[in-house]
Each structure stands twice: as C-alpha cells, then as structure tokens.
Amino acid sequence: MVKLDGISSFVAIAEAGSISAAARRLHLSKSVVSERLAELEQHLGAPLFHRTTRKLSLTEDGSAFLERANRIVWEVQDAVAEVAERRGSLSGPMRLSAPVTFGRMHLGPALYPFLARHPGISLTLELDDRRIDAAAEGYDAVIRHGTVEDSRLVALPLAPSRRLLVAAPDYLARHGRPDSLAALRQHRAIYYTNRNVADWRFADVRQDVFVRPPAALRVNNGDMMRDAALAGLGLALLPSFIVGEELRAGKLVRLDIGHEAAQELIYVAHPEGRRASHKLRTLVSTLREHFGTPPYWDVV
Structure with missing residues (x-):
C-alpha cells in the first residue's frame, strides 16, 4: 500500500528540488525522506526522479504523478482543517x-x-x-x-498602498525642492533593486518618456532606503507604511511634483x-x- 508520508515526501522533494531541502522543510532527517521516496518508487514500480550529482529532476512518470500527489496532499490537509473547524479551532x-x-x-x-x-x-x-x-x-x-x-x-x-516621493529637509536645502517631473532630472535618487527599471511609476505618465534621476544608491531593502533618505543621499519613492512616522515628525518631507505614484x-x-x-x-x-x-x- 502506498503511504501518505511517502506521497508528502515526494511532493516536498519535487517542490524543493532536492532531498536535503525537502528534509529541512519537513523537519525530518535526509535519510528518512530518502527512504520514503525509495519505498514509494518501489510500490509504484517506476523511478520518479532522474538523479545526477548536481540535482534531481522529475521523470515523465514523476511529472504525471505529481499533479495527483499534490491534490492528495492538499485534500488531506483540507480534511484535517475542516475537522478542526467543526471543533471550533x-x-x-x-x-x-x-x-x-x-x-x-x-x-x-x-x-x-x-x-x-x-x-x-x-x-x-x-x-x-x-x-x-x-x-x-x-x-x-x-x-x-x-x-x-x-x-x-x-x-x-x-x-x-500609497508610495510617496520623499526627501530629507537637509537634502532639499542643499539641492532645491523639485516641483515637476522634469525637475527630478537635477536630483539623485535611491532605488529599490528588487523591482525592475520601471520602479518609479506615476499615474498618467508614459514610462518611455519619463527620465529618472541618476542613482545615488540602489539597495534591496526598504529600511535602508528610508535611512539613506534620512541621511540626505537623495529622493526616495517609498510606501507610506515605511515613512509615515518620519513624515509626521518632519524628518522627511513629501514632495509634490504634480503626479501621484501609481496605486x-x-x-x-x-x-x-x-x-x-x-x-x-x-x-x-x-x-x-x-x-x-x-x-x-x-x-x-
């Protein structure tokens, strides 16, 4: 009989890409997950993965089985959740x-x-x-x-979520306060690297004609973007959930360039x-x- 823990282990391996990663996700030892996979393959009479020294990849049988296996795992989890819901928990x-x-x-x-x-x-x-x-x-x-x-x-x-164009008072005192899209070209900006080049998007402004300011800093974290703006490095387009306190305290200033950032x-x-x-x-x-x-x- 095919065991549910073998199916769950197979799904975890397929999603994680390796037995080691699946074991970490399942909070089990690598040997246990490997044994469950071997037992499942034995019951099915077919290998589910191509094994190389670098990675695992699904065989044709493995790909076909994965869709059903996913459904089985989620149905069981839903059933458990439904029973808990009936008990009010x-x-x-x-x-x-x-x-x-x-x-x-x-x-x-x-x-x-x-x-x-x-x-x-x-x-x-x-x-x-x-x-x-x-x-x-x-x-x-x-x-x-x-x-x-x-x-x-x-x-x-x-x-x-609203994104607001902000800068530190000290930066604006040194470089002036932009009041239009064109004026942004005279400034420097702090950009978020986990978005594409079109990160600065404004309502009703064509991306192919908007020239973005040169970068003072590119970074992949909102906290550091806010801190860089507070340090006076340049302008930053940041969500209000990050800069709300600084705006209320006057540590950052919201800039009006005649266009709102895209919603x-x-x-x-x-x-x-x-x-x-x-x-x-x-x-x-x-x-x-x-x-x-x-x-x-x-x-x-």
Missing part, C-alpha cells in the same frame, strides 16, 4: 513569506495576537524581499507589496488551483481588520 502548520520591512513593522504586530488566539497553528514565517515562487518553494501563501504580476497566484487584497496593493497570494484553507481565510480577515480601511499607517 484552527490547527496545523502554515508557511508564509513576507517582505522584510513590512513584516517587521506591521505584519508581526498583527500576527502575534492571531497566533495567541489560535495556539493549534504552527506558523513558519520567512521574511525575504525577493520574489518568492509560492508553489515551487512550498509556501501556503505569500504576502506581497506591489502589483499582481504572477498569473499562477490567486490574490486576496489586504490594504491599498499598489498589499495582498496575500496563494498558488492557483489550491483552495485557500480556513486558516488562511481567517488570517486574511484578521489582517484586514487590524490594518483598517484606510490602513492605519496611511494618515499622512
């Missing part, structure tokens, strides 16, 4: 990814009381500013800031084809209520 593992700055500043304070109310949930939260492939890397969902670009994800909005979202996204679990739906409702409409940080 939420339980089981949940794995999320979120941006570093938003996670530290706003997600954590919303998550802690949620987890305290639902002690049966075991949450793994990984903060990372890079774009995560939720399905391939085995996440239940990812929390993102920006526009929904991945068609393989189902997005659940949490809150609108963005903070959202939860889960892989297409997977039904959002009751845990995830409850978490989304909790986050929406905590952030508010408009979100509490957007009072500048």
